[in-house]
Amino acid sequence: MTVRGAEVAGSGKGASAGDAGVTTGVLARLRRDAPWWLLPVTVVVVLGGFIVYSIWASTTGVGEARNAPYLSPLYSPGWLANHIPVFPGLLCILVPIAFRGTCYYYRKAYHRSFLWDPPGCAVPELRHGGYRGETAFPLSLNNLHRFALYGAVVYIPILAFDAANAFSLGGHLYLGLGTAIMVLNVVLLAGYTLSCHSLRHLVGGSVDCFSCVRFGRQRYGAWRGVTRLNVFHPTWAWVSLFSVWAVDAYVRMLNAGWFTDPHLLFR
Amino acid sequence: MAIAERPAQRGTAPQPGAGSGSDGAPLEFHVFKGIPGEEQGEVTYRVPPVTGMVVLDAIHWIQKHVDTDLACRWNCKAAKCGSCSAEINGMPRLMCKTRIDDLPDGPITVRPMTAFPLIKDLVTDVSHAYEVNRRIPQFTPAADEPSPFVIQEMDLERIYEFRKCIECFLCQDVCHVLRSHDLQEQFYGPRFFVRVASLEMHPKDTVDRLEAVRTEGGLGYCNITKCCTEVCPEHIHITDNAIIPLKERVADRHWDPLRAVSRLLLGKR
Numbered sequence: 001m002t003v004r005g006a007e008v009a010g011s012g013k014g015a016s017a018g019d020a021g022v023t024t025g026v027l028a029r030l031r032r033d034a035p036w037w038l039l040p041v042t043v044v045v046v047l048g049g050f051i052v053y054s055i056w057a058s059t060t061g062v063g064e065a066r067n068a069p070y071l072s073p074l075y076s077p078g079w080l081a082n083h084i085p086v087f088p089g090l091l092c093i094l095v096p097i098a099f100r101g102t103c104y105y106y107r108k109a110y111h112r113s114f115l116w117d118p119p120g121c122a123v124p125e126l127r128h129g130g131y132r133g134e135t136a137f138p139l140s141l142n143n144l145h146r147f148a149l150y151g152a153v154v155y156i157p158i159l160a161f162d163a164a165n166a167f168s169l170g171g172h173l174y175l176g177l178g179t180a181i182m183v184l185n186v187v188l189l190a191g192y193t194l195s196c197h198s199l200r201h202l203v204g205g206s207v208d209c210f211s212c213v214r215f216g217r218q219r220y221g222a223w224r225g226v227t228r229l230n231v232f233h234p235t236w237a238w239v240s241l242f243s244v245w246a247v248d249a250y251v252r253m254l255n256a257g258w259f260t261d262p263h264l265l266f267r
Numbered sequence: 268m269a270i271a272e273r274p275a276q277r278g279t280a281p282q283p284g285a286g287s288g289s290d291g292a293p294l295e296f297h298v299f300k301g302i303p304g305e306e307q308g309e310v311t312y313r314v315p316p317v318t319g320m321v322v323l324d325a326i327h328w329i330q331k332h333v334d335t336d337l338a339c340r341w342n343c344k345a346a347k348c349g350s351c352s353a354e355i356n357g358m359p360r361l362m363c364k365t366r367i368d369d370l371p372d373g374p375i376t377v378r379p380m381t382a383f384p385l386i387k388d389l390v391t392d393v394s395h396a397y398e399v400n401r402r403i404p405q406f407t408p409a410a411d412e413p414s415p416f417v418i419q420e421m422d423l424e425r426i427y428e429f430r431k432c433i434e435c436f437l438c439q440d441v442c443h444v445l446r447s448h449d450l451q452e453q454f455y456g457p458r459f460f461v462r463v464a465s466l467e468m469h470p471k472d473t474v475d476r477l478e479a480v481r482t483e484g485g486l487g488y489c490n491i492t493k494c495c496t497e498v499c500p501e502h503i504h505i506t507d508n509a510i511i512p513l514k515e516r517v518a519d520r521h522w523d524p525l526r527a528v529s530r531l532l533l534g535k536r
C-alpha cells in the first residue's frame with residue numbers, strides 16, 4: 001500500500017496478508033550498516049591465533065627458540081630461561097601476558113570479541129543480567145595494570161640487550177635479516193610500552209595543576225610525549241604483537257632449515 | 268488504532284521524485300512510530316532525495332507532507348544543540364549530521380534512542396541524564412581564590428576537549444551498561460564521566476568527586492569498549508581522555524599499595 005509517499009511497513013511488496021506490518025523487538029533494532037561482526041571475528045582469529053601460537057612456542061623448549069646470534073623474545077631473558085627446568089618460555093612471558101591482558105586497549109579487544117560484552121556498538125548482547133564489569137573479580141584485577149607496566153618496562157632493556165647481541169657472532173660484527181627484525185621488535189615494543197595509559201597517568205596525568213607542582217613543566221612535557229604515542233596505542237599493540245611473533249617464527253624457521261639467514265659478517 | 272491500519276491518505280505529498288529540487292529515485296525510510304502502551308513499529312515512507320540532504324531533512328519532509336503527527340526533537344540543525352539524537356540504521360547518531368549520501372544504499376531506518384524511555388515516535392525522555400548531572404557537585408574553587416583566575420595554558424589544555432560536549436546523550440545511548448544491562452541507577456554513564464573528569468582535572472577546583480564516581484557513579488562497570496567514543500559527534504576522546512584517567516586516579520587510591528605507603532609517609536592525597 002503506497003499512498004502519497006507513505007506506506008505501512010510490511011504491507012508493501014511481498015508482504016504476506018498476515019503480516020502485521022510492524023517491525024519490533026530485537027530484530028528491528030539490529031544495526032543495518034557496516035558488518036559490525038567483522039572486527040570481533042578478525043580479533044578472535046588473530047588474537048586467538050597468537051595466544052595458541054605463544055602457548056605452543058613457549059612450551060617447546062629453549063633449544064628451538066635460539067639460533068646464534070638470535071634469541072626469541074618468548075625465551076628472554078635468556079639467562080632466566082636457562083635456569084628454569086620446566087616450561088621456561090611460559091615463565092618468561094608471564095609479565096608480558098599480564099601486561100597485555102590488563103592493557104586498556106586489549107580490554108576493548110577481548111570484551112568485544114571473546115566476551116561479547118558488547119560484540120559491537122549498539123548490537124544487542126546475549127545476556128541481560130548479572131553484568132559486573134570491572135567491579136568484581138577477576139576483571140577487577142585490571143586495576144593492577146600499572147604493576148604489569150613496571151615489569152614490562154624492565155623487558156625493554158633486556159630485549160635491547162638481546163638485539164645488541166644479535167649484532168655479533170664469534171666476536172665479529174654480524175648484520176643479518178634477523179638482527180633487523182629483532183631491532184624492529186624492540187622499537188615496536190618500546191612504542192607499545194611507552195604509549196601505555198598507566199604510564200601517561202604516572203608521568204603527569206595524575207597532576208591537576210602542572211604549574212603548581214615541583215618539576216611540573218617537565219612532567220607536562222613527559223605527559224605530552226606519552227600522549228602523542230598513546231594516540232596510536234592500539235596500533236602499537238598490534239604491530240608489536242606481530243613483531244614478537246615474527247622474531248620467534250624467524251628463529252624457528254632458521255632452526256628448521258627452511259632457509260639460511262641473509263647476512264653480512266665483518267671479519 | 269494500530270499502526271498497520273492507519274489511513275495513509277494524510278497530507279498532500281508531492282509524488283516522490285517529482286517535487287522541485289528532487290534528485291532521483293525516492294528514498295525509502297522506515298521510521299519508528301508509537302507511544303508507550305500502544306502498538307509501535309516502523310512505518311515506511313518514500314521521500315524525494317535532494318543533494319546534500321541529511322536524515323533530519325527527510326523527517327521534516329515527512330512531517331510536512333505526509334505525517335504531520337510524527338514527533339521528533341530538534342533545534343539547531345547544525346549539530347550543536349544535541350536535540351536530534353536517534354538511531355539511524357541501528358547506530359546512535361545526530362539526524363542533522365547524518366548525510367544520506369554517507370549511508371549505504373537501501374532503506375534507512377530511523378528509531379528513537381534505546382537507552383531512554385520512549386515518549387512518542389523519535390522523542391525520548393532524557394531526564395535521567397539531568398538527574399545524574401544534578402548529583403555531581405559543581406565547580407568549587409577555594410573560597411579565598413583571587414578572581415579572576417590566573418591559569419596557565421598547560422593546566423587547562425586537557426579540559427578544553429570536554430567543553431565541546433553538546434549533551435546529545437548519544438554516548439549514554441550506545442553504552443551497553445545502560446543500553447543492554449539497564450544499570451541506570453548504578454552508573455553515571457560516559458557523558459557524566461566526561462563532566463567529572465573536566466572538574467577533577469581543573470586546576471582551581473577543590474572538591475573530591477573520585478569516591479562518588481567509583482561508588483554511586485559505577486566507574487568500574489565501564490569495560491573500556493569505547494562505543495561512547497565511536498559515536499560522539501564532537502569527537503571527544505571519552506574513553507582515553509576522561510574514563511581511563513579517572514580509572515587510573517581511582518587505582519591510585521584503591522589498588523596501589525605503593526601509593527598508599529607514600530601517602531602514609533608523606534601525608535599526600
Ligand code: SF4
Nearest residue numbers: 442489490492493495
Ligand atoms: S567505554 Fe565504557 S562508558 Fe564508553 S560505551 Fe563502553 S562501557 Fe560505556
Ligand code: SF4
Nearest residue numbers: 432433435436438499
Ligand atoms: S560526550 Fe559526546 S556523545 Fe556524549 S553527550 Fe557529549 S557530545 Fe554527546
Ligand code: FES
Nearest residue numbers: 103104105196197
Ligand atoms: S594501556 Fe595498553 S599497555 Fe597499558
Ligand code: FES
Nearest residue numbers: 343344349351363
Ligand atoms: S538539531 Fe541540533 S544537534 Fe541536531
